[in-house]
Each structure stands twice: as structure tokens, then as C-alpha cells.
Amino acid sequence: MSKKILILPGDGIGPEITAEAVKILNACREAGLDAELEEGLVGGAGYDAVGHPLPESTLEKAKAADAILLGAVGGPKWDTLEDLSKRPEKGLLGLRKNLNLFGNLRPALLYPQLAEASTLKPEVVSGLDIMIVRELTGGIYFGQPRGIEERDVEHGKERVGYNTYVYSESEIERIGRVAFEMAQKRGKKLCSVDKANVLEVTILWREVMNRLASEYPDVELSHMYVDNAAMQLVRAPKQFDVVVTGNMFGDILSDAAAMLTGSIGMLPSASLNEKQQGMYEPCHGSAPDIAGQGLANPLATILSVAMMLRYSLGESSLAERIERAVGKVLDQGLRTADIAYPGTRQVSTREMGDAVLAAF
Amino acid sequence: MSKKILILPGDGIGPEITAEAVKILNACREAGLDAELEEGLVGGAGYDAVGHPLPESTLEKAKAADAILLGAVGGPKWDTLEDLSKRPEKGLLGLRKNLNLFGNLRPALLYPQLAEASTLKPEVVSGLDIMIVRELTGGIYFGQPRGIEERDVEHGKERVGYNTYVYSESEIERIGRVAFEMAQKRGKKLCSVDKANVLEVTILWREVMNRLASEYPDVELSHMYVDNAAMQLVRAPKQFDVVVTGNMFGDILSDAAAMLTGSIGMLPSASLNEKQQGMYEPCHGSAPDIAGQGLANPLATILSVAMMLRYSLGESSLAERIERAVGKVLDQGLRTADIAYPGTRQVSTREMGDAVLAAF
Ligand SMILES: CC(C)[C@H](C(=O)O)[C@@H](O)C(=O)O
Ligand SMILES: CC(C)[C@H](C(=O)O)[C@@H](O)C(=O)O
Numbered sequence: 001m002s003k004k005i006l007i008l009p010g011d012g013i014g015p016e017i018t019a020e021a022v023k024i025l026n027a028c029r030e031a032g033l034d035a036e037l038e039e040g041l042v043g044g045a046g047y048d049a050v051g052h053p054l055p056e057s058t059l060e061k062a063k064a065a066d067a068i069l070l071g072a073v074g075g076p077k078w079d080t081l082e083d084l085s086k087r088p089e090k091g092l093l094g095l096r097k098n099l100n101l102f103g104n105l106r107p108a109l110l111y112p113q114l115a116e117a118s119t120l121k122p123e124v125v126s127g128l129d130i131m132i133v134r135e136l137t138g139g140i141y142f143g144q145p146r147g148i149e150e151r152d153v154e155h156g157k158e159r160v161g162y163n164t165y166v167y168s169e170s171e172i173e174r175i176g177r178v179a180f181e182m183a184q185k186r187g188k189k190l191c192s193v194d195k196a197n198v199l200e201v202t203i204l205w206r207e208v209m210n211r212l213a214s215e216y217p218d219v220e221l222s223h224m225y226v227d228n229a230a231m232q233l234v235r236a237p238k239q240f241d242v243v244v245t246g247n248m249f250g251d252i253l254s255d256a257a258a259m260l261t262g263s264i265g266m267l268p269s270a271s272l273n274e275k276q277q278g279m280y281e282p283c284h285g286s287a288p289d290i291a292g293q294g295l296a297n298p299l300a301t302i303l304s305v306a307m308m309l310r311y312s313l314g315e316s317s318l319a320e321r322i323e324r325a326v327g328k329v330l331d332q333g334l335r336t337a338d339i340a341y342p343g344t345r346q347v348s349t350r351e352m353g354d355a356v357l358a359a360f
Numbered sequence: 361m362s363k364k365i366l367i368l369p370g371d372g373i374g375p376e377i378t379a380e381a382v383k384i385l386n387a388c389r390e391a392g393l394d395a396e397l398e399e400g401l402v403g404g405a406g407y408d409a410v411g412h413p414l415p416e417s418t419l420e421k422a423k424a425a426d427a428i429l430l431g432a433v434g435g436p437k438w439d440t441l442e443d444l445s446k447r448p449e450k451g452l453l454g455l456r457k458n459l460n461l462f463g464n465l466r467p468a469l470l471y472p473q474l475a476e477a478s479t480l481k482p483e484v485v486s487g488l489d490i491m492i493v494r495e496l497t498g499g500i501y502f503g504q505p506r507g508i509e510e511r512d513v514e515h516g517k518e519r520v521g522y523n524t525y526v527y528s529e530s531e532i533e534r535i536g537r538v539a540f541e542m543a544q545k546r547g548k549k550l551c552s553v554d555k556a557n558v559l560e561v562t563i564l565w566r567e568v569m570n571r572l573a574s575e576y577p578d579v580e581l582s583h584m585y586v587d588n589a590a591m592q593l594v595r596a597p598k599q600f601d602v603v604v605t606g607n608m609f610g611d612i613l614s615d616a617a618a619m620l621t622g623s624i625g626m627l628p629s630a631s632l633n634e635k636q637q638g639m640y641e642p643c644h645g646s647a648p649d650i651a652g653q654g655l656a657n658p659l660a661t662i663l664s665v666a667m668m669l670r671y672s673l674g675e676s677s678l679a680e681r682i683e684r685a686v687g688k689v690l691d692q693g694l695r696t697a698d699i700a701y702p703g704t705r706q707v708s709t710r711e712m713g714d715a716v717l718a719a720f
Contacts, residue, residue: 074557079557084560084563087557089558119480119484119595119596120479120481120594121480121481124479140559141558143522146559146561147560148560148561148564151528153528153530155530158528158529158530159528159529159564160526160527160528160529160564161526161527161559161561161562161564161565162524162525162526162527162560162561163524163525163526163559163561164522164523164524164525165522165523165524165525166523167520167521168511168520169518169519169520170513170515195608195611197434197439197447198449198453199500199506199521199523200444200506200507200521200522200523201506201508202521203444203508203521204519204520204521205521226611227611227612227614227615228615228645230590230612230616231616231618231619231624234479234480234594234616234619235479235619236479249612251555251586251587252586252587252590252609252612253590254587255588255591256590256591256594256616258591259590259591259594259595260594262595285588
């Protein structure tokens, strides 16, 4: 049966980068991928069109899809929306939650051709290849109760804001298994990041990870406090193979890890549920400041298509073809503005997409 | 009246580094500082001696002191203590909370003599001078309710861990003022870090910071999401002057920022309450792996004494003398193991302390 792929361009540079990725998807279809593409509105684009960042029609299409390709959401235009539930980000969070996409894979990989782009010394980052496994549908992002309310305090009444950081054993176990299995396929080292010296919720996290470890004797499990992990990513990032952590810590650490490569415009991500249904998106954001100028790097979105082929569509050989094609255009010296430096040839978003297509 | 200074060596390398700092404090007393020194137990040392990481006698002495110098707490020896309330870290957290030390100042300063030590390229970090202002007695570190308990869930019963991230308006305002005033004394730029696109508690945070801004028209306030802040610290750290954030984000970002300098063994910190009573400690931890070998760098602790003289004891000129003395020993090429590289002279913890004393 034909697979269904939903394209959600979103905001800012989202439309231009997904357009290039769709070209590659179409090339995959010509090469034998049996898939239908559909489009939908999400984020600020959804809010502007129908008043909601996750329109009902988008959610229906998303549920029916085997895989989703998302550009990016958000921008200053909507940052002042009083009603948090209408912000573009809630479209993204709603998709994650409704589709139960709890397993977020965020590789931080340094392309040898782009080693120069890192702000870190070459010897510190050359060969960097970390996979961050972030829990994506629980933790403080979704914990209840939450809100802002007036409370009685010592000196009268005042407003208080609060959120709840919560994980159940089964939620921890589920993401733990994803991470242990990922480690088995990679370097067999798993570092679980928590703040178990302060937060009860992460004491439970650590306990469950330790319990799981006995089922994966070939994987070496270690634990690290989140503050130390942030430090170690700067000090000696190559010590990491697979890192597993909760939603909030994963948000922070995966962005730091991505930036170590200096080319966040290159990094794809996958968010999977138990049925391997997945949403695929670049790690970078919507970059509203450069939207519509042909400056955006479409490679992270194109590489997200490769992840989609591998994890949700069972087409690893097409995935590899895309990854090789990206390698070739880098070897040819083609660069979008974000990764260009003297001696390379700067190309536009569309030219980059076309070059990958030609090399595919 | 004579000032009271409480010395809390703590665990790991704590005793050896505070010993060197005490030498400098004694030199300050000879130079006119009217102060009495006392010692106390904290952390694992407190637990081992009397069964509690913050013995009652230590708390009493701490309350009576004008300033506290703390080495470091914690180590693997106590990491498996079942009762979280007995862990060494709880001694530190108890001192912060009981003395109401809500304002944590964590400078990330690159010493020109140590530029080599950074894992970042020199052009990215040379001249780096960031002050992170972290809220230290609220947020998720202290929020209630918290715990691990069995709950009914869809499929039966299971354990759930939870913590509460909470701030009241007055808590936010109080740390906000510390940060705005710090920015006024420095480069007049303040970046407030939150996750206001997801967490209600930080929507309130942002709102209060915006309100305060009108009272400090000479300070330029900006806002940044915590994931982006972690990225920007790696990408272009010199864009920051003063950063203000909550307890948890501050823990993570200040460690990342400190590590950018490559010499976390150099960085002091201050934790202050409204009466300018303060606790001073190095940013680095207890480093149990090198304890007792004379390898530890005492400079962060010695520089913490300088912060103490400046912020709690009203002795800025003595503070400057210490800072100049540290500069001199670095110019002389003396280095402890953590910051040594070819062409410098490696010295022990004690030799480093003596060298600062000689240069004072
Ligand atoms: C846009 C935002 C809600 C989102 C998150 O915090 O999860 C983003 O930062 C990410 O990491 O995908
Ligand atoms: C030891 C620990 C409780 C502490 C914290 O998380 O605050 C430490 O990491 C720090 O930053 O001072």
C-alpha cells in the first residue's frame, strides 16, 4: 500500500526549505518509493489562516500519515500572543503529544567538509558523532498542574507561576529502551543525564535506567548531572556516544551539541512513536530574519527526509543515497550562506536543493 | 566590630583549596582586615561526622557569620545514600535556603594568560567576560510538591516522580533587581533567559523582567529561550554581558559558560542575601578523583575570597590586591595541573597558594 507523507512547511524559512526537500522526496518516488504527499498548515501559518496553530484538519492528516516532514514554526510576529495555547510552538507540541511521538533522535554530527565552521578547536570536535535521545511527550513540557495564578503569601497576595516536572516509570522505561537500542547499533555507550542530586523525578529516572541496563549487558551505561553534561559537551564532546535525557534537558543539551558542529543548518531530527510513525524536522528553527531571501540551508530538511526513509518508511537504501548526495555537494564546495567560507562557492537555498537532486 | 568569617572546607579537594584561601585571608587580616575565622562541617564531611550534611552547629555559625567560604561538597562515596535529604548537596542547598542567599553571581571570565586552555577558538573567546546572575533559593530546586509515589494510571499502578517549578512575582523581581544593578555597573546589557514559549512560570518571569526594565532605562534588556542561550554560548559567547535566569537554567548555563574559558579552576562565585551576607565558593566541584594529591587549583577559592571582600566585607581594595596577585602568578607562568601546558611551570596546590601569598 502506498505510504502517506504529510508536508507541514510552517513559518519563517519553513516553506523554502521544505520545498527543496519535497523535490528530493519526488525523486525518491521516481526511484521507486510508493508514497503520496499531502500538505497542511501548522504553527503561525495555521494561526494566521484559521486561528489555530494546529488546525483540526492538519491533526487528522497527521494521524493518517506514515510520516510527517515539518519545516519550522514560530517567529516574533506571534511571540506576543497573549494566549499561550495559540502560539506557533503549541502546534508542534500538539503534534508531538497527539501522535505520541515520545522518542526524539537528535544527531550532532560533524561533517569533515565543514570542520572549519565549528567555534571549537578542530582537535576537540573532529569526528564528532553524538546521538541525543530526548523524551518528547512528557516531563515539564506537558506536566500538570501548570499556570499563573494569584496566591496568598506572607505579605498579602501575589501572582505565582508554576509548572510540573513529572515522569512515570513506564514513560522512562519506554524512552530508555529506545536509547539502549540505539546504543547497541552504535558505539555501545549510553550516558543518561539527570539532576538526581536535587530532583526526585530524576532519581526515579536514574533508577529505571539502572534497572534497564541489566537487559542490555552489551551497553555501557553511565550517569551524568545535567550541569556537568553541559560542561563536558564544551570540554570534551567526543566522550559521548548516545545520550538519553528528559524533554527539558534534552531541549537544552541537543541545541548545545548541535552548535558544537558549527553547522546546525545541517542537522536533521526524528520524533517517533511506538508504531514507528514519525515526524521529521531540521534541528534549526524558523529563522524569520532570513526568510524568503534564498539564504536558508535546506540540507537539514533534506537529511530529515533521509531519516524518514530509514526510520518510518523502511527504505534505508534511498536514505543512504540522499546522504551520499549531500556528501557529494559538500565535496563540490557548494555552501549556503550559513556554512560558506572563503574558497567555497556560495549558493542559494534552491541551488543547493537542485545540486543535491543532481547528485542523487 | 570584628567581622565573622565561617570556613566550610567540605569534601574532596575542598579542604586543600580552602587551606590556601585561608592563608590569603590571614594575610588580609595582617593587612588590616578586622575579622575572626571559624570552621565548620558541611556536606559529606558533616554526614560522616555527625550524620547530617548541614549539622545544626554549622547552621548556627553560618547564620552568625558575615561571610562564608565554602570549598566544595559531594562525591561518589555518598551518591548512593538512599535518603536524598542526607546527601552532601543538601548541606549546600540548606545553607542557601536558610540564609536566603537568593542572588548567585557566577562570572565567566577568560584570563588572557590562559586563553590557550579554552576548547574554543581564540577569536571566539578572547576577552570573554560574562556575569551570570542565577536565582538560588527558588524555582524547581525548592518547589513543592515533590517526591516519588505510586499512582493509579491507565494500566494499573506505577511509580511517578515529580517536582514543581515555581516562582512568585516578588522572587523574580528581587533577582531581577540584582541583575539590572549588576548590568548598570558593567556593560549595561542584560539578557534574561527563560522558556516562555512552553513554561507558564517563565512567562511570568519574562513579564516581571519587562516591567522592571522601565526602572532601569540605561540597561538594554533582551530575552532568550534557554535552548537558544545554550547554543549562543557556544556560537558567540561574547554577545553576552549580564545574564539573569532561574535556579535550574542558571545551574546549566553557568557551568557551560564557565567551561568556555577552559579553566573552571579559576572561577569564583558569590551567593548573597538582601543584607549582603554571602557564601563564596569556587564554581568547580569537589573533584574526588584528584583529592589529596596536591593537584587541585586553589585560585577559584582564592578569588572567591576576593569576591567576599568586595561584596560582604566592604574591602574592595583588598579584593583588588588579591586579584592582582593572582594575575602576577599567572604572568610568572605558574600553573596547577588543570591549566598547565608546555612552557609553563607546573606547581602544586600549596605552591600556588604560597605564590599568591608572596605576590599579595
Ligand atoms: C519550539 C519549541 C517548543 C521546541 C522545544 O522546546 O521542544 C524546540 O525548541 C525544539 O527543540 O524542538
Ligand atoms: C551541588 C549542586 C546541588 C549544585 C547545584 O545544582 O546548585 C551545584 O551544581 C552548583 O551549581 O552549585
